[in-house]
Each structure stands twice: as C-alpha cells, then as structure tokens.
Amino acid sequence: MPTRPPSMGYPATLSEVARLAGVSLPTASKAMNGRGDVAAATRKRVLDAAEQIGFTPNQLARSLLVGRSGTVGLLTSDLEGRFVLPILMGAEDAFGAGQVNVFLCDARGDHIREQHHLKALLNRRVDGIIVVGRQTDPRPSLGHDLPVPVVYAYAPSDDPDDLSLTPDNEAGSRLAVEHLIACGRSRIAHITGDPSYAAAQDRVRGVQQALAAAGLELHGEAMFSEWSERWGRDAAAVLLDRHPEVDAIACGSDQIARGVLDTLRDLGRLVPDDVAVVGYDNWEVLTTNARPELTSIDANLQQLGREAALALFRAMDSSQPEPKGVQYKPVRLVIRGSTIAHR
Amino acid sequence: MPTRPPSMGYPATLSEVARLAGVSLPTASKAMNGRGDVAAATRKRVLDAAEQIGFTPNQLARSLLVGRSGTVGLLTSDLEGRFVLPILMGAEDAFGAGQVNVFLCDARGDHIREQHHLKALLNRRVDGIIVVGRQTDPRPSLGHDLPVPVVYAYAPSDDPDDLSLTPDNEAGSRLAVEHLIACGRSRIAHITGDPSYAAAQDRVRGVQQALAAAGLELHGEAMFSEWSERWGRDAAAVLLDRHPEVDAIACGSDQIARGVLDTLRDLGRLVPDDVAVVGYDNWEVLTTNARPELTSIDANLQQLGREAALALFRAMDSSQPEPKGVQYKPVRLVIRGSTIAHR
DNA sequence: AAACTCCTCGAAACCCTTTTCGCAGAACCT
DNA sequence: AGGTTCTGCGAAAAGGGTTTCGAGGAGTTT
Numbered sequence: 001m002p003t004r005p006p007s008m009g010y011p012a013t014l015s016e017v018a019r020l021a022g023v024s025l026p027t028a029s030k031a032m033n034g035r036g037d038v039a040a041a042t043r044k045r046v047l048d049a050a051e052q053i054g055f056t057p058n059q060l061a062r063s064l065l066v067g068r069s070g071t072v073g074l075l076t077s078d079l080e081g082r083f084v085l086p087i088l089m090g091a092e093d094a095f096g097a098g099q100v101n102v103f104l105c106d107a108r109g110d111h112i113r114e115q116h117h118l119k120a121l122l123n124r125r126v127d128g129i130i131v132v133g134r135q136t137d138p139r140p141s142l143g144h145d146l147p148v149p150v151v152y153a154y155a156p157s158d159d160p161d162d163l164s165l166t167p168d169n170e171a172g173s174r175l176a177v178e179h180l181i182a183c184g185r186s187r188i189a190h191i192t193g194d195p196s197y198a199a200a201q202d203r204v205r206g207v208q209q210a211l212a213a214a215g216l217e218l219h220g221e222a223m224f225s226e227w228s229e230r231w232g233r234d235a236a237a238v239l240l241d242r243h244p245e246v247d248a249i250a251c252g253s254d255q256i257a258r259g260v261l262d263t264l265r266d267l268g269r270l271v272p273d274d275v276a277v278v279g280y281d282n283w284e285v286l287t288t289n290a291r292p293e294l295t296s297i298d299a300n301l302q303q304l305g306r307e308a309a310l311a312l313f314r315a316m317d318s319s320q321p322e323p324k325g326v327q328y329k330p331v332r333l334v335i336r337g338s339t340i341a342h343r
Numbered sequence: 344m345p346t347r348p349p350s351m352g353y354p355a356t357l358s359e360v361a362r363l364a365g366v367s368l369p370t371a372s373k374a375m376n377g378r379g380d381v382a383a384a385t386r387k388r389v390l391d392a393a394e395q396i397g398f399t400p401n402q403l404a405r406s407l408l409v410g411r412s413g414t415v416g417l418l419t420s421d422l423e424g425r426f427v428l429p430i431l432m433g434a435e436d437a438f439g440a441g442q443v444n445v446f447l448c449d450a451r452g453d454h455i456r457e458q459h460h461l462k463a464l465l466n467r468r469v470d471g472i473i474v475v476g477r478q479t480d481p482r483p484s485l486g487h488d489l490p491v492p493v494v495y496a497y498a499p500s501d502d503p504d505d506l507s508l509t510p511d512n513e514a515g516s517r518l519a520v521e522h523l524i525a526c527g528r529s530r531i532a533h534i535t536g537d538p539s540y541a542a543a544q545d546r547v548r549g550v551q552q553a554l555a556a557a558g559l560e561l562h563g564e565a566m567f568s569e570w571s572e573r574w575g576r577d578a579a580a581v582l583l584d585r586h587p588e589v590d591a592i593a594c595g596s597d598q599i600a601r602g603v604l605d606t607l608r609d610l611g612r613l614v615p616d617d618v619a620v621v622g623y624d625n626w627e628v629l630t631t632n633a634r635p636e637l638t639s640i641d642a643n644l645q646q647l648g649r650e651a652a653l654a655l656f657r658a659m660d661s662s663q664p665e666p667k668g669v670q671y672k673p674v675r676l677v678i679r680g681s682t683i684a685h686r
Numbered sequence: 687a688a689a690c691t692c693c694t695c696g697a698a699a700c701c702c703t704t705t706t707c708g709c710a711g712a713a714c715c716t
Numbered sequence: 717a718g719g720t721t722c723t724g725c726g727a728a729a730a731g732g733g734t735t736t737c738g739a740g741g742a743g744t745t746t
Contacts, residue, residue: 014733030735065732089449
C-alpha cells in the first residue's frame with residue numbers, strides 16, 4: 001500500500017518522482033539539483049517526471065538536513081512608524097534576490113512580545129535576524145548568546161559589540177545648513193521636534209557644526225516640541241515675531257517644515273525669496289506637494305535596509321567576526337523649490 | 344562518538360536533553376509537550392535538563408512531521424503604498440496570537456516576481472496565503488490549483504470563486520455625503536483622483552447615491568485627475584470659480600482634501616462655516632494636522648487585515664468550503680473640525 | 687582474455703521530532 | 717498466590733530530502 005494516496009496528495013514527493021522516472025530516490029535528487037554523476041538521458045527522465053506530477057521540493061526537509069533554513073527574521077519594534085517600511089523593503093529586496101525568505105515580526109514596542117517573537121524565530125531556525133527600530137535612539141541589545149548573527153537597523157543597539165546601521169543625522173542637518181549658506185543665507189533658525197529623541201539632538205548638533213564652520217550663529221534658540229505640522233506653524237509664528245530678520249529655517253522634519261511653510265504664507269513671506277526652508281526625511285507625500293516643493297534630507301532608508309541585509313548575509317556565510325559597532329550611513333540632500341527659486 | 348561536538352553545537356537537540364535526563368528520546372518529547380504517560384519526577388528531570396542546555400525545539404523537524412508548517416505567506420503587490428501597511432499589521436497581529444509566523448513577500452508590482460515568490464512560499468510549505476493589493480481594482484487570481492487556501496485583501500481577485508475582502512468604497516462616500524447633508528449642506532461638489540481607479544468610480548457612485556436619496560444633485564461634474572494635494576488645490580480653484588455657491592466638497596482622498604483646504608484658505612472662505620470639507624482614508628498625519636482638522640472616512644484597514652487572517656485561519660483549519668466572493672467591509676466616518684465647528 | 691578505469695546508479699545513514707504500540711513492573715483484586 | 721489492570725517508559729517508524737560510499741557494467745588498455 002502506498003504511503004500516500006496516489007495522484008491526489010498535492011505536494012508530490014521526490015520518491016514519487018523517482019518511481020515515475022524508474023530511478024532510485026537519490027538519483028532523482030541528484031538529477032533535480034544538477035549534481036554530477038547522472039547521465040543526461042536519466043536526468044531528462046527525472047525532470048520530465050517532476051514536471052508531470054508538479055513536484056515541488058520540500059524546503060522544510062531540505063533545511064532540516066542541511067542545517068540552515070534559508071530564512072531570516074525581521075523584528076520590528078513598531079510597524080506603524082514611517083521609517084520602518086522603507087528599511088523593510090530594502091531588506092526584503094536584498095534577501096529575495098538571494099533565495100532567502102523573511103519572517104516579519106512586529107513587537108509593537110513591547111519587550112515581552114519581542115522576546116516571544118525572538119524565541120519563535122529561533123525555533124524556526126532562522127539563519128539571522130535584523131532588528132529594526134522606529135527611532136534612532138539606542139535600544140537594548142538582544143544579547144550575544146544567540147546562535148545566529150544579528151544586525152540592528154535604524155535604532156542602534158546599546159551594546160558596542162553589536163553591529164548597527166543608522167543614518168547619520170548629524171551629517172544630514174549639516175548638509176542642510178551648508179546648503180542654506182551656499183544659497184546666501186546667514187540668519188538661520190532651527191525648529192525641530194521632541195527633544196527626548198536622539199534624532200532631534202543629533203540634528204541640532206549638525207546645524208551648529210555647519211554654522212560654526214561658517215562663522216555664523218543660530219538665530220534664536222533651537223525650538224523643540226513635537227514632530228508635527230501644528231508645532232511647525234506655531235513655532236514659526238513665534239520665531240518670526242521675535243526674529244523677523246531670519247532668512248532661512250532648517251526644520252527637524254518635513255511635517256514641521258510644512259507647518260512652517262503655512263505660517264510663512266499666512267504672514268506674506270515669500271519662499272524662498274524672503275525665507276528659505278529645508279525639511280528632513282524627504283517624505284515625498286509631504287515634500288513634493290508643498291508650496292513650493294520642499295528641499296529635504298533623504299536618509300536613504302531603503303539602501304540602509306539593503307545594506308543591513310548584505311551585512312547579515314556576510315555574517316551568516318562566513319561566521320567570521322564582522323566589523324562591529326555603530327555605522328553611520330550617509331544621507332543626501334534633495335533640492336527643491338523651497339530653497340532655490342525656479343528650481 | 345557523538346554526532347555533535349558536545350556542549351558546543353548551539354541548537355541543542357532533544358536527544359541530548361534525553362541523554363542528560365537519563366531517559367529515552369520519546370519520553371523527553373512527551374515530557375516537553377505535556378503529553379500524559381510521564382511520571383511527574385521524570386518530567387521535571389527532563390524540563391530541568393532542557394533548561395540547562397538551552398534546548399529549543401526544532402520547528403522544521405516538527406513541521407515536517409506533522410505536515411503543517413505553522414507559517415503563512417503575505418504576498419503584497421507593492422509595499423510602498425500607504426494602504427498595505429495597516430493591513431499587514433492587522434494580519435501579523437492576528438497570526439502572531441495564533442503561533443503562526445508570516446513570510447513577507449513584496450512582488451513590487453511585477454507578475455514574474457509574484458510567481459517566483461508564490462513558488463518559494465509553496466516550497467516552504469506555508470499553510471495559507473494572503474494576497475494584499477495596493478488598489479481596490481480587481482487583480483488576477485492566483486488560480487485554484489494551489490494546495491493551500493488563499494484570501495485576497497484590499498485588491499479583490501477577479502475570480503468570484505476566490506474569497507476577497509475589500510473596503511466598501513461606495514458606502515464610504517455615501518457616509519461622507521450623508522454627513523454633509525446632515526450638517527445642513529445642499530450644494531455639494533466632488534473632487535476625486537485618477538478615474539482609472541475603481542476606488543474613484545466607486546466613491547463617485549456613493550456620492551451620487553447619497554445625493555439622490557436626499558433629492559439633491561451634484562454641483563458641477565465630479566472632477567477627476569490625480570490623488571494629490573496639488574490637484575486638490577487646482578481643482579478647488581476651478582470649482583469655486585465656476586460654482587461659487589458650493590457649500591460643501593466631498594474629496595476622494597485626504598491629500599486632495601488638504602489641497603482643497605489650502606485653496607479655500609487662499610480665497611478667504613472659512614471652513615467649515617462657508618464650505619465644509621470631507622476627505623477620504625483618514626490618514627492621520629494629514630487629517631489631524633490640517634487647518635481645521637479634517638473629517639474623513641476610515642476604511643478600518645487594520646481590522647480588514649485581521650479579518651483576512653481569521654478567514655484564512657478558518658479555511659486552513661477546516662478545509663471546508665469557506666464562503667466565497669467579494670466581501671465589502673464597512674468603513675466609518677471620523678468627524679473633525681472641517682465639517683463641524685468647535686468640534 | 688585479463689586487468690584496469692570510468693561512468694551511473696542505488697543502499698544506507700543522517701537531519702530532529704512525534705507518535706504508535708508493546709513491554710515490563712507495580713499495584714490491585716479475589 | 718495467581719490473575720488483571722494500570723502506569724511509565726522505550727523501540728521503531730515516519731516525514732522528505734541530501735550525501736557518502738560502494739557496486740556493477742561498459743569501455744579501454746595491454
């Protein structure tokens with residue numbers, strides 16, 4: 001009696017292929033995988049048989065045997081955030097090209113859930129893990145007693161022995177302010193978001209570095225509150241009341257910049273003629289629909305995700321000690337109408 | 344000689360646990376899984392041993408044996424879109440609670456890539472697949488010769504024998520217009536996006552149903568172009584030039600509504616006093632930062648994802664014929680300041 | 687014709703876990 | 717004391733594939 005009802009069980013097995021082709025099971029395996037030691041005619045018979053009954057190799061069995069699953073875990077702290085998705089896309093893209101599939105786990109900011117997902121991933125014998133955070137603030141390490149390599153993206157690990165990839169926020173706002181200065185501005189203000197975010201602090205630092213390098217000073221204090229359009233509007237109103245001479249505003253996010261643009265418009269200040277504005281994040285929905293379109297800093301998040309995937313690949317393959325620590329990845333300036341008229 | 348160098352191989356196996364606990368392998372298995380037939384003392388010995396060497400059960404082996412992997416595939420046509428993510432979250436959430444893990448595959452709108460991912464998922468023996476599209480236009484079915492159940496979310500399958508869950512766009516804009524009428528508006532216009540989208544057509548139909556039910560007519564033609572703020576601005580300018588009497592505008596998206604709000608402000612029309620505005624999608628970043636905040640239609644996408652997961656669950660468990668066809672899921676109205684003053 | 691090489695193929699072991707089934711021994715009954 | 721019922725545990729098979737190694741046959745050489 002056959003172990004499986006013939007011609008009905010959907011996932012045909014290799015032994016059925018072998019039987020149909022009139023060869024032994026190992027020969028069928030070799031034929032399917034292009035290993036040597038199989039005559040051309042035999043190989044063809046096997047391939048035809050496989051085709052005929054719609055054989056699909058069972059990855060579970062293969063993985064079990066060879067000791068690697070060809071899967072990785074993508075552990076996000078929060079899917080909601082706008083920054084996670086591009087990283088996800090980049091990573092999925094890079095892995096997809098290498099026959100690796102991605103388990104998506106969303107811990108929703110909960111440590112317990114994160115541990116639970118981590119355990120599930122290890123049980124499934126993933127070959128590696130990418131941890132994606134929603135902020136650039138350091139996050140607790142998963143630890144080093146894991147049987148697989150881990151790469152942290154966006155939110156770096158707080159353990160310097162881990163490998164973390166995060167955008168260079170300091171360089172980003174430096175770039176923005178250097179651009180403003182190159183545009184002939186000298187009375188530059190900075191409106192940004194929640195001061196408890198490392199991103200806010202890093203970007204302020206970048207602004208000040210660029211100003212100092214040009215022998216300039218910030219006009220007014222850096223203004224912190226929340227990452228919202230509303231705050232951008234309010235802050236700009238206050239700023240222009242106190243410092244009407246300002247001729248450029250570097251913003252901590254595109255949302256804030258959108259609010260700033262609104263207030264400038266309300267006050268009759270022309271952008272970029274009277275005041276130049278630069279955002280941060282290059283969130284296209286916001287930047288390309290602004291009036292005028294918004295110059296911004298793009299963190300190349302998709303590229304970041306791709307690089308995280310590649311770093312993990314290397315760590316998986318070689319199991320040699322990969323370079324460690326936090327790598328700050330370059331960002332780029334995208335110039336639009338809010339800093340240069342007529343584009 | 345042990346098959347594995349002792350106390351080094353990271354993934355400890357059950358047989359090592361058994362050896363350490365001084366029992367046979369099957370007994371260890373029973374002890375770990377809480378099956379009967381194991382004395383309490385023995386069970387404790389086994390659990391202690393497992394704890395000691397950090398045993399994690401190999402899901403690959405278990406899956407291979409029991410014939411289901413406890414994984415599902417999430418096949419998206421495009422991760423970029425704003426609508427896919429909430430659905431993803433809902434689905435991942437629902438599955439996560441049920442010990443099921445999710446393979447994320449992004450076909451990026453490419454049919455070839457989709458087929459490639461589908462094959463990979465089947466090779467990995469997923470127990471089911473959710474297909475998430477980025478538009479509500481029907482999409483080609485994956486077919487019925489698949490060994491696992493499939494549920495389509497957002498973009499319905501073009502095959503009525505498939506199960507599809509999609510938001511009820513017609514009801515959505517009906518809801519929006521009924522709300523405008525309830526607010527005392529009667530001279531209502533409609534500005535929407537790309538006419539090649541089913542969403543645009545469905546929403547126009549809903550608008551007209553609600554108007555007809557109240558004995559009203561649309562002011563001006565429905566205005567189609569693209570789903571952007573820019574178009575919202577331009578369309579509103581044209582509309583108010585030709586039909587200055589308009590007292591409410593139902594928009595096909597929040598982005599369009601934001602543009603409409605901008606133009607109304609430029610023209611000195613008060614919102615909602617002179618003109619009420621309602622958006623669509625309830626994209627919080629846009630709605631809650633608008634001036635005034637934007638009333639909108641929420642498609643409950645996270646809930647949609649969760650329901651898709653549950654439907655797939657049922658189909659996987661029972662393998663009974665699930666209900667088929669396209670299910671239109673209810674949407675809800677979120678009222679904010681753009682239709683009612685003072686909230 | 688014998689010896690040798692090369693090429694194809696199959697037997698068997700292995701990956702890790704679950705499950706069925708039967709075997710002992712202990713406890714219970716009469 | 718002898719028979720019966722539990723109880724706790726282990727031997728073996730199963731799940732689907734890969735790999736090593738050896739066997740047999742054909743072709744080549746001396």
